[in-house]
Amino acid sequence: MSSVIESHHDDHHHGPAKGLMRWLLTTNHKDIGTLYLWFSFAMFLIGGAMAMVIRAELFQPGMQIVQPEFYNQMLTLHGLIMVFGAVMPAFVGLANWLIPMMVGAPDMALPRLNNLSFWLLPFAFGILLSSLFMEGGAPNFGWTFYAPLSTTYAPPSVTFFIFSVHIMGASSIMGSINVIVTIMNMRAPGMDLMKMPLFVWSWLITAYLLIAVMPVLAGAVTMMLMDIHFGTSFFNAAGGGDPVLFQHIFWFFGHPEVYIMILPAFGIISHIIETFARKQLFGYESMVWAMLSIAILSFVVWAHHMFTVGMPLAAELFFMWATMLIAVPTGVKVFNWVATMFKGSISFETPMLFAIAFVVLFTIGGFSGLMLSIVPADFQYHDTYFVVAHFHYVLVPGSIFSIMAAVYYWIPKWTGNMYDERMGRLHFWLSFVGVNVTFFPQHWIGLAGMPRRYPDYALQFADWNMVSTAGAFLFGASQILFLFIVLKTVLGGKKATPQVWEGARGLEWSVESPAPYHTFSTPPKVN
Amino acid sequence: MEDRMEYQKYYVPESSKFPIFAAISLFILIIGASSTINSLDNPESNASLILYTGLACFLATLFFWFRQVVKENNAGLESTQLSQSFVYGMAWFIFSEVMFFAAFFGALFYVRTFAVPWLGGEGEKGLANILWQDFEASWPLINTPDGGKAFVIAAKSMSFPGWENISHWLPIYNTIVLLSSSVTVHFAHLGLKKGNKKTFNAWLAITVLLALIFVGLQALEYYEAYAHFGLTLNSGIYGSTFFMLTGFHGFHVMLGGLMLAVMLIRSVFYGHFNEHKHFGFEAASWYWHFVDVVWVMLFLFVYIL
Amino acid sequence: MFKKINNLSKSAFTALLMLSLYPSKVLSDWDALNMREGVTQVSRDVFELHMLIFYICVAIGAVVFSVMFYSLFRYTKKRNPNPSTFHESTKLEVAWTIIPFLVLIAMAVPASKTLTEIYDDEEGEINIQVVGYQWKWEYKYLEDDINFFSNLSTDQDEIYNLVPKGENYLLEVDEPLIIPVDTRVRFLITANDVIHSWWVPDFAIKQDAIPGFINTAWTRAEETGIYRGNCTELCGKNHGFMPVVVKVVEKDEYNEWVLAKKEEAIKLAELTEKEWSLGELTERGEGVYQKNCVACHQMNGEGLPPIFPALAGSDIVMFDKDRNVEILMEGVQGAAMQSFANQLSEVDMAAVITYTRQAWGNAENGDGVYVVPSDIVEYKKPKI
């Protein structure tokens, strides 16, 4: 065995192995980052294709292409796949690629665990997707799987769903442990906490959120499993339990979860804006404090998803006020971004276009979030398309745009090639138009009273649903262009300099492009 | 800060078969588990074979994986920094376990303070009692709102039976056993720090023994509950919370006990660990203390209050 | 080429902006795009709150975005090649922490006030228990001992695009909830199986119906009329097909309706006494089946296995009359099959069972035994 260890020691300075085995066995943070990114992109396409089924069915009133029970399956899988399969793994992929480079570490702290975290995912989602072919169909109870619809009344495939959530959770927990350990233990000398790039900070906070809430989700699905198959009554009043208990546990996970999907985006956008404004980020420290406050507050606002379950008045008031407070630190971030652009020297490459759109559209999504937090008004908004509009505004031009911005921004560093700027801009404009045409009208149909999770609707919502569907197909089709641009860049293109962007700051820009397989075998010096 | 200078030595394994094997065996494991559970009422099904295959593969992978890590350590590849990574990793893993238990404790507190009183007609949502007219709230709740229609009414709860009966009350022995095991594992640690392997092995062996006794007592308690009190997973929310909390705790005791046993074997048969290098043992002992703290919480909130 | 497409999409975007600013001219009118004011004090308070927070958000957005777009136009690389170097200002940071905080207080105060009003929920002059079922609503008038079910009345053919859709497509029911105007009505909302949510936008009431628990809501409608709403909690397959319809009538009319409803009950009892022929029962049963059973067991009796079993060829339906009656009367614990004992009169119950035992070849392949109303009456008698 010791000979094996010896050889490990040697290939430390070699490049990657060849073939499939490289990807199956790799412990290299860049390889694993790449795997995560491609996996998440595949999931985005699958989840997006499901969204297309949803939108196509909603193109007109009446049932046209699917049955209500299949619609519910699409809806559930779309939500689950986008959240757990597309956005989260994409951020983990970025973390893998960037954090070791940004803090000057040789790799992630626990490389083999890192590989395991990734490889659990394809299996977990394989199981989830295979439930479509099981007797009784795939999970059909929404991505929030409220009991008892998801327990007593669920299709048999719910058991597979429960275990695949366990596996996804295990993957996220291991991934976050890795991130935390890397950041706490592997920084280059001189890289103090308050000198860390914001993306690293955002991920440190995200990782803590993940470790704190993924086990709670695991607890929730375990209780479901017991209720379904082993006679417990956690969510059944007949035995002294309470269906609302499920919602409390779910949202104790679920609300921090939505910030898990936006904090890394805050980090990315901060880097991009300072680069293309050619001006140091305004208010670095307050950015860090704002993210910390958002994370801490996120633990005490969960019940804003449950304003209509009939909580006592005191609880409603508390959760309303706590939720509203989140606007303050989030506002600080928006103002800091604007202040960074102010008196900068701005150019509009594709990453910057996405970043600007992020700031505007995320803020709009934040505003509708704030409106939702006002309890009496939420009695009218809740479970209508107004909520759907809200969360797609923070998730699609929020999280997804930030991921795309990140890909355009760092892909020269990853591949050594520049992407095609004109095509990138085209992709941006198509996406920008598409996303707004899709989701802006949903505010209106929501206010006018169209409930969400409906496969069919009353006639007065017909016009804007049609517009929304048209937008959705435009947006979807433009993502094929994105795939094309990325592939083209991977295969070739104008060679990138180490610095890549005139205004870029940070350790990752100090190494050549593409970054060497092992970036920092000896720690770099940080001023 | 100083040990940051040791980067050159940070050991990055080049590539490894263990993770992918672990992932595949977990895949088999959960397919097996789901199919088995879905065909519980079908005696013909042999889905459990898949489950056991997955489990066996997974355990084997873990075994070889850990053995490899131990080897690497002994081959001198570790650095203070790498050990530090393991320390952080273990600490945050334990934190995630804490949060897992928090979900179940949260459920317990919620039903005790809200759901059950409401169903019984007390508190702000007490109107619910219209639907369960004969139901009165109490804790420990041995009846159920539906009067035992869908759920079984137990004869007796496992709570504190009063001072006069305390000598027949198993949990008190369980508490004594588990608390002393935390002390013994600490003595083992002290012994090791002084470089006294004999003391270490002896105290560690006692700890493992205590873990076994605990598990045995717990099994006895469950037997009593099922056979004599009619208290089962099916006895409404009291049974649900009782068995889930103590059950998961018991499972973690087994896990922790197993870890300690492995450490004992490594120490006795392979001569591992000395006063400077004993992270493996330390991690297991932290886990053990954590399990102990959970028990104290259980004892308070499940058994006594 | 790219430039062209780029410009094209840019102008498409501008056109869209214009579109969204003048939607009234283009597609429908503004009212259809905003929240309804409704017909109660509470609903108007909620509407005003909604507009208030909306305008505050628009105002903040206007300020933030105009500074941002100003920077984007004024400080481009071309116009400002040398960026400033300032990057912090405690004063600014404090200002933009405190000002939003104050704005939030300005929103929280009226919000909390309205909420407290809504929560002030004593007994009503009329108390109605609302029960959600998969997929219909039951209304029980607690004082008057009236109770009935409210089912979607839109034709399946409309849903499947075989005939043109009516004006109130998916927002119509066979029997609406009826309440008097200017009267405090309190709803006790619960559910029988999964969680549903009872929403009437014009009253600004949306309360989840939780099985085993009771939520309350109240209203005092100020205008007569028909108000339509929906179930707003995902409750399974036909979540989209269980609307809420409330008819607010003058007080006199309401009292008359209560009387009529009670008389109807007496008439129904008489029907039960009548001798029914197999043909009559089967015919009536088909109607009952269409209204109550097709959602799960489908028109052709094939169901949607494995969740919803087929009735065509079912052993119970073909051979086991007693079990068949029992299932209909008691429901099946832990499954969507609910008790229909309170939903169907004795006649309808007998009719639907008879229908299922006759249709789809069940009579030919099975024992052909059918059920008459007196069987149900018999079943309902307390057993000693």
Ligand code: HEA
């Ligand atoms: C990335 C994900 C993300 C993010 C960042 C947010 C951010 C916020 N969300 Fe959202 N939310 C979701 C994802 C997200 N949400 C999802 C997925 C759901 C639906 C789940 C489901 O049911 O399926 C949901 C649902 C949801 C609800 C429940 C609605 C309902 O079901 O009835 C509520 C209610 O309070 C809410 C509130 C908020 C608030 C207050 C914020 C705040 O964080 C927003 C803060 C930002 C701003 C306010 C803008 C910038 C600030 C300024 C410019 C400063 C000045 C502003 C003021 C003082 C007004 N969200």
Ligand code: HEA
């Ligand atoms: C990060 C999360 C995320 C993302 C990115 C998206 C992306 C999209 N979502 Fe979704 N969505 C959710 C999270 C997300 N969603 C959640 C959590 C829910 C709630 C679920 C629930 O209620 O339980 C939801 C629900 C939801 C609904 C509400 C359904 C209902 O309530 O009845 C709708 C309806 O319009 C919708 C639409 C879309 C569309 C059009 C996109 C588009 O942006 C997708 C675009 C992407 C593609 C299209 C893929 C790329 C292209 C191809 C694969 C090629 C094929 C394309 C064509 C043929 C055009 N989503």
Ligand code: CUA
């Ligand atoms: Cu009932 Cu949705």
Ligand SMILES: [Cu+2]
């Ligand atoms: Cu939330």
